Amino acid sequence: MAQQKLATFPLSLTKITFPRERKTSSQVMRSAKVSWATQCKASYNVHSQTIFRRSANYQPxxxxxxxxxxxxxxYKEEIYTQRVRVLREEVRMLLCKVESELDQLEFTDALQRLGVDYHYDHEIRKFLDDIFKMNTLNEENDLYATTLKFRLLRQHGYNISSDVFIRFKDDKGNLKKDHTLDVKGMLSLYEASFHSxxxxxxxxEAKDFTSKFLKEYWxxxxxxNYTSLLINHALELPLHWRNPRWETQWFINVYERKENMIPTLLQLAKLNFNIxxxxYLEELKESSRWWKRVGLGEKCSFARxxxxxxxxxxxxxxSHPDLEYYRKSMTKINSLITIIDDIYDVYGTFEELKLFTEVIGSWDLNAMDSLPNYMKTCFQALNNIVNEIACENQEKNGYNITAYLIKTWADLCKSYFIEAKWYYSEYMPSLEEYLGNAWISISTPLQLIHTYFLIPHSINMEELNNMEKYSDIIQFSAMISRLANDLGTYKRENEMGDVAKSIQCYMNESGASEVEAREYLKSVMYKTWKKMNEATYNCSFSQCFISTTVNLxxxxLCMYQRGDGHTIQDPEIKSRILSLVIKPIPLTYTKK
Structure with a gap:
């Protein structure tokens, strides 16, 4: 199959184009192909005609x-909080005694993977500042030390060139044979390569070479053993692509097997995780009470x-313990996104979707009366949440952010409506046209705009302008999330007859098989990650916003790694949620 050009996507919705010939809405409704397994006969009635609606048969x-x-x-009791304070200072003393550069790097890496690094921001920054100032990367001959140093420095925004790896290559451009005996170094180089x-x-080249080496070794x-577990885990998904909170839960169990693990650090990590x-458990309970109070689950029973x-x-x-307001507010936002997504994908008729898109675009409360009841309920809840966030921000920062929030909802609904048009007219977009709309419809831009106003940091006009036009870091994050979503949800959505997604679009225009399409889209994702890395490196946003963007x-990738983790409540995703929010880690440990 011929190599395809990497798909591009527009900087704004205004650049999205459509075929000139479009069916009228009445023609669209008559020709609509409903391929869902079942239909629901709605009680809502227009002009004395009964409306049949699609149903996804989502499980409760x-x-x-x-x-x-x-x-x-x-673990909400004070006795555990006091114990963490003691352990935290004991670890700090151990940290301050570390002298060698490699030991400092390994300690920093362990702190990050165990999820306790935020307690030692000052010490970690000093370590990395000193290491960067010494400028020994170009002199280091140890593959493991070099790659670990490169990964941590680049991860924290230091100006490090990949040229430091040239000296590890032979005259033919291959990695020197003596370094292939260093399994730990090869694994470290593999992990570093994803920060490119x-x-x-x-x-x-390093990624390709080390991937092959590690697969053969495994x-x-x-x-x-500790190294084998790390290799298998990395080959499944590299550390840079893993979610830190879920990674912490996994790594705590693995760190326990490490020969020279630090017992005090392990105990701190376990107790810190549980506290x-x-x-999180209290936040979830409060969010659950809000969800029951607004009643959207019952009033919009067609939705997930x-x-x-x-x-x-x-x-x-x-996951920072202090960001309770962010998490509770974003839970509301995410819940509304899910409902509205299902209105467009499942329940709404074409005419209703057109009307709802117009109402959201104008944000006219008077126009709300023209909506069917289920849409009124949804819009009222949405308006309340936007006002709540805007008022809170006005009090804290003095900015009126209402217009920014409304724009993101209008953009999202426009992108949903574009997909609805494609579905009802049986139109198959090109991959480029699809992705030009889909990076908005994945909802990541909306989530990140709201995130910007919900996390604690200083707001300035330059950043607000970047927010309004969706800066590079937002666009690349959205594109990766879209591709991960499409790869994970393809089977379910294809069986249910949803609008064509990236896999179908690429297969249609290139003649590729599903396997080939998946591989191509993974390559697009990898290339977009490289752009994302550089965008996070160069942007002026706060570190809190940058890290939240990367984590989102x-x-x-984690939610859609083995399927539709957001929709399908299979045993694996249930187990992961239990371990993240509900089931604490046992505090006892045995050295293995």
Whole structure:
């Protein structure tokens, strides 16, 4: 198959184009192909004609209100908070005694993967500042030390060139043979390669070479030792693409197997995880009470009731214990996104969707009377949430952000309506045309705009302008999330007859098989990650916003890694949610 050009996507909705010939709305309704397994006969009636609606037959939430409210944990008690304070200072003393550069790097890496690094921001920054100032990367001959140093420095925004890896290559451009004996170094180089920018071919070559090496090593050595577990985990998904909170839960269990693990650090990590989990549990219970109070789950019973999953997204995006307001507010936003997505994808008629899009675009409360009742209920809830966030921001920062929030909802609904047009007219867009709209319809831009106003940091006009036009970091995050979503949800949505997504679009225009289409879209995702890396490196946003953006991006990869984790409540996703929010980690440990 011929190599296809990397798809591009527009900077704004205004650049999206459509075929000139369009059917009228009445023609569209007559020719609409409904391929869903079942239909629901609605009680809503227009001009004395009964309306038949599509149904996705979504399963009710496995997380009932009573179950959520019954949950409790001992880790909210003060005795555990006091114990963490003691352990935290003991670890700080150990950290301050570390002298060698490599030990400092390894300690920093462990702190990050164990989820306790935010307690030591000052110490970590000093370590990295000193290491960067010493400028020894070009002199280092140890593959493991070099790659670990490169990854941590680039991750934290230091200006590090990938040229530091040239000296590890032989005259033929291959990695020198003596370095292939360093399994730990090869794994570290593999992880470092995912922090590459565009045109850094040396890191692309490193990724390909180390991937092959590690796969062969794993095939021969398969085991449960510390290194083997790390290799298998990395080959499944690299560390840079994993969600930090879920990674912490996994790594705590693996770190326990490390020969020279630090018992005090392990105990701190476990207890810190459980105390943060106690905070999340209370936030979830409060969010559940809000969800029951507004009654959208019952009033919009056609839609997915995924309150818990919508909350879990917020923990993945930013798990810092102090950001309670962010997580509870974004849970509301995510829940409304899910409802509105299902209105466009499942329940709304073409004429209703057109009307709803116009009402959201004008944000005219008087025009709300023209909507059917289920849309009125949804718009009222949406208006309340937007006003709530805007008023809170006005009090804290002195900015009236209402227009910014409304614009994101209008853009999202316009993108949903474009997909509805495609569906009802049986139109198959090109991949480029599809992605030009789909990076908006994935809802990531809306989530990140709201995130910007919900997290604590200084707001300035330059950043607000970048917010309004969706800066590069937002666009690249959205594109990765869209591709992850399409790859994970393809089977379910294709069987249900949803609008064509990126896999179908590419197959249609290129003649590729599904397997080939998947591989191509994964390559697009990888190239977009390189752009994302560079965008986070160069942008002026706060570190809190940047890290939240990256975390939201890799949360999409984790949620859709093995299917539609947001919609299909399978045992694996249930287990992961339990471990993240509900089930604490046992505090005892055994050295293995």
């Amino acid at each position: 939430s496995i997380w009932t209100f009573d179950y959520i409210q019954s949950l409790n944990t001992e 920018f565009e045109d850094e071919t040396i890191l692309d 095939t021969e050595e398969k085991g449960n 943060a989990q106690a905070i 009731d995924r309150l818990v999953e919508n909350y879990v997204w917020t923990v993945g995006a930013n 991006t890799n949360m999409a």
